[in-house]
Structure formats: structure tokens, C-alpha cells
Amino acid sequence: MIEIKNLFKYYNHKSQKSYVLKDINLTIEEGDFVSIMGPSGAGKSTLLNILGLxxxxxxxxxxxxxxxxxxxxxxxxxxxxxxxxGFIFQAYHLIDEMTVAENIETALVYKGVKRKERQAIVADVLDRFNIVGKKDLFPEQLSGGQQQLVGIARAIVAKPALLLADEPTGNLHSSQGKMIMDLLKELNEEGTTIVQVTHNDAFAQYGKRIINLLDGRIVAN
Known part of the structure; x- marks a missing residue:
């Protein structure tokens, strides 16, 4: 599905190159579940953004x-x-003028799914995430954890072939985090390829393999 060879990412700063990623070589097969770990500034989010175009x-x-x-x-x-x-962003990226249900529905609208089918799919996802009671609220009326749940629901509703998750449990308490990781594992078992960036050792273990980045290089794969 994904093949990366000799990949470099840098920014020019005062006629010098400031490297974010250095000589990345990576293959990800369909159905894989990869966890990317490493300290802040290692290049994890940049790699995820490149994977997600x-x-x-x-x-x-x-x-x-x-x-x-x-x-x-x-x-x-x-x-x-x-x-x-599909993307799960750290910063939610919900649309302020849309309700919870409308935010989730956007991915299906872009995909051209018919209205009646969209409504049925959204109802199912709202139930799956236990946020039926929040469906008519706007993002500003939700807590950070609730906004993250909506962002995740929106990312998976259209069943993407590749799901990219940047700290998907970062704003959730532990029980919500485990629920999301169990859901990601379930999606992976159904065939979705997942690449997640995480600082959580326990949640990284949900991946079939762990890639460690340090100073822009893969140090363990």
C-alpha cells in the first residue's frame, strides 16, 4: 500500500538546511497497524502529514x-x-458552525453518499461512540474529550482504506482512550490500515509493529 524510499524533509534557514526527516525507508502493507513513537521534535507528525498528502x-x-x-x-x-x-487530528479541526451530527456527516457528503444512507450511518456511529445525546450540539458546547470523540467518529465514518491518527487518545481520559484504541483495533481487524502517532506505551502495543523515530531517523522498525 505504502512504499517510502530515501525520504528527506527539511526547511531552509539562513542558507542552512534544518532537517525534520532524514533518509526514511518504510513499507506499510494493506491491513497493517503501525505505531510511531519518539520524543517531541523527532518528526512523527511531519511523517504522518506526508503519508496523508x-x-x-x-x-x-x-x-x-x-x-x-x-x-x-x-x-x-x-x-x-x-x-x-481518514485523519484523526490532535487539534480536532471540527467545523464550528456545524452540529456534532453534521460534522460527522461531512465525510459522507464529500464521498457522495445519499442522504438517507448518510443519516443511517451517522446514527450508527453516534450510538457506537455513545454520543447520541450530543448530536445537536455545536463544538463549542463540548469538552475537549468530547470534541476528540467527534473528530474520531468523523474520521472513521466513511471507512477509509488508510486511517492516520495523530495522538488519537491525547485529550481523553484513560477509559475513553482504551475504548478508542479497542475501536481502532476492531477497524484494523475489519481491514483498515492504521498508522498512529502516540506517546502512550500501552496504546502503542495495539499496533502490529512499532517504529521509533529519533532526530528525524528511524532507529527501530
Missing amino acids: LDEPNEGTYRFFEEEMHNIKEKKRVEYHRNHI
Whole structure:
């Protein structure tokens, strides 16, 4: 599914290159569950953003479903985001003017799912996350943990082939965190490929393998 070779990411600063990622080589098969760990500043989120086509490397190759991702056209990028890639962001990225149900529904709207089917799918997800009572509330009326749950529900509702999660349990208390990790494991068993960034050792173990980043390099895989 994913093949990365000799990938570098850097920023030019006062005529010097400041490296974020250095010589990354990585293969992720369909159905894999990968946990990425490492200290702050190791390049974890940058790698996740490149995998999700939100950022581009300066050097190296990234192939997704056998297609080279370098300089793909914006229309193609949008198509991948709509149909193949789901994101769980640390900062939620919910739409303030939309209710909980509407936020979750957006992924299905972009995918072209018919209204009646959308409503049934959203109802099921609201029930699965135990947030039926919050469906008509707006993000500002929710706690941080509740907003995170809605963000996760939105990410999985369209059943993406690849789910990218940046600290998916970072704003949740331990029981909510375990519930989300159990759900991710269930999704993975159903065939979803998952790549998560986490600082939590116990939650990293949900992955089939753990990749450790240090100073932009993979030090264990």
C-alpha cells in the first residue's frame, strides 16, 4: 500500500538546511497497524502529514497504491482524501458552525453518499461512540474529550482504506482512550490500515509493529 524510499524533509534557514526527516525507508502493507513513537521534535507528525498528502518531502519517493505521490495534481489529492484517507487530528479541526451530527456527516457528503444512507450511518456511529445525546450540539458546547470523540467518529465514518491518527487518545481520559484504541483495533481487524502517532506505551502495543523515530531517523522498525 505504502512504499517510502530515501525520504528527506527539511526547511531552509539562513542558507542552512534544518532537517525534520532524514533518509526514511518504510513499507506499510494493506491491513497493517503501525505505531510511531519518539520524543517531541523527532518528526512523527511531519511523517504522518506526508503519508496523508498534507505535506511533501524535499527528496525521496512516496508511492501510495503503487502511484507516485510527488507533485500529484490537486484534483487527485482531493480524490485520495475523499475516498481513501481518514485523519484523526490532535487539534480536532471540527467545523464550528456545524452540529456534532453534521460534522460527522461531512465525510459522507464529500464521498457522495445519499442522504438517507448518510443519516443511517451517522446514527450508527453516534450510538457506537455513545454520543447520541450530543448530536445537536455545536463544538463549542463540548469538552475537549468530547470534541476528540467527534473528530474520531468523523474520521472513521466513511471507512477509509488508510486511517492516520495523530495522538488519537491525547485529550481523553484513560477509559475513553482504551475504548478508542479497542475501536481502532476492531477497524484494523475489519481491514483498515492504521498508522498512529502516540506517546502512550500501552496504546502503542495495539499496533502490529512499532517504529521509533529519533532526530528525524528511524532507529527501530
